[in-house]
Amino acid sequence: MRYRELGRTGLKVSEIGLGAEWLERHTAQEVKEVVLHCEEAGINILDCWMSEPNVRSNIGAAIKGRRQHWIIQGHLGSTWRGGQYVRTRDLAQTKSAFCDLLERLGTDYIDLGMIHFVDEEEEFHRIMDGEFYAYAGELKEKGMIRHIGMSTHNPAVAKLAAVSGKIEMILFSINPAFDMLPASEDMTEYFKESYDEKLGGIAPERAELYRICEKNGVGITVMKGYAGGRLFSAETSPFQVALTPVQCLHYALTRPGVASVMVGYDTPEHVDQAVAYETASEKEKDYATVLANAPAHAYYGQCTYCGHCAPCPSGIDIAMVNKLYDLAVMQPEVPAALKAHYEGLTANGKDCAECKSCEDNCPFGVAVTEKMRKAEELFK
CATH class of the missing domain: 1.20.58 (Methane Monooxygenase Hydroxylase; Chain G, domain 1)
Structure with a gap:
């Protein structure tokens, strides 16, 4: 396993990480098997944005006695109410959910305290100028979080974070499909029904973001590296050609500023498929040939299982x-x-x-x- 500096945090993270979202649907034993297999492979960073109590407890049980091995991304503003995930900026609810996270993970600190899911510029400014960021600062002063980060899908918001001097790292969605599309405060604009021919390569806003992050020492960890798995099938890929996990990982890891890709795993075998990147040949990593003639088709209307549709009044997952x-x-x-x-x-x-x-x-x-x-x- 290769390790990279996470911006200026002083942390060295495995370039393949554990995005723990998929573990929600597994038993405690299955979670433990995946987590231990990750650890054996040299993976040392995990993201736990989920507020669902059982998965938090199962992860905590899996890392018990080995907390020092893991760099944990935990999220501020991801809460559990009425049996469902709810994103909030309510400080009382945020504090309660953070205490629950610490307790269930069996730790007294989180390495990367992530201000959760900020996709609008106006909201970014409200957070940074208000009590929410102040709370994150208090947690850092107390040592309950070691670094302040932010998760976003919007490159415009990510750029604001990268130049703010207050956000140390960013969790951002990167994959070949998303990167072809321009920034917008309206997320639906990212996924138009057709591409402009001029957008055949990476969108300028996104390329600029990655350069700024690298220049400013703001590390990036990656979500949606596989685009919800759709890039693995020619039928579901916007490129109408399947990519491999290794190709997707190589794409993300060759963006400036990127330190680690948070990959979702259901089984130890899924871990092996991702870790295969570490020994893959240049031919196996080559995504450019596949993307050279991408057709005019995008992701609008396609579910990537991000969970942001919640909460559902009927309790549907x-x-x-x-x-x-x-x-x-x-x-x-x-x-x-x-x-x-x-x-x-x-x-x-x-x-x-x-x-x-x-x-x-x-x-x-x-x-x-x-x-x-x-x-x-x-x-x-």
Whole structure:
């Protein structure tokens, strides 16, 4: 495993990391197996943005006695209310959720305290000039977080963070598909139905962001490196050609300022597929040949399972329903295991009230209510 400096934090992180989101759907034993396999492979950084209590506890149990091995990204503003994830700027709720994170992970500090999911410039300024950033500063002064970071999908917000002098590192979405598209405060504008021919390469705003981060010593950790897995299939990729995990990782890790890619794993085998990057040949890493003739197609309307559609008034785990649906339609027949998983959810497509609050929250313009209807028809 190779390690990189995370900006000016003084931390050295494995260039392949653990994005723990997928561990939500696994047992404590399965979580432990993945975490231990990561550790054995030399992975030393994990991101836990999730507020769901069980996954936090399971991760805590998995790293018990080995806390010193891990550099942890924990998020401020990711809360659990009414059985669902809720992003908030309410300070009382944020404080409670952070205390819960420490307790369940079995630690008294978080290495990278991430101001969670800031995608609008106006909100960025409110946070930085108000009590929310002040709270992060207090935690740092007390040693409860060691460095202050921010997560965002918007390169304009990321640039503001990188030049602020107050944000030490950024969790940002990077993959070949996203990087072709221009910045916008309206997230749906990132995923237009067609590309302008002039945008055949990386969008200038994104290239500039990476250069600024490298220049200013603001480290980047990467989310969405696989674009929710869609880049692995010619049928679902905007390029209509499949990329490999190694190619996706190489793309992200060749952006200036990038220190580590947070990869989601379901199994130890998934860990091995990512860690294979460390011994891959230049031919195996080559993504440029695949991207040379990218067709005019983008991600608008496609779920990447980010979970930002929550909270659902009916309690539906929308990202999970969409994930199960997308997996099922790729098969000649609906697998029994997927049908059982769908039917075992506390709430699923049949419970959708069609209020469309999820569609208002979705950064990718997904027609969620339609997807819920399709899922119910497919699995019933």
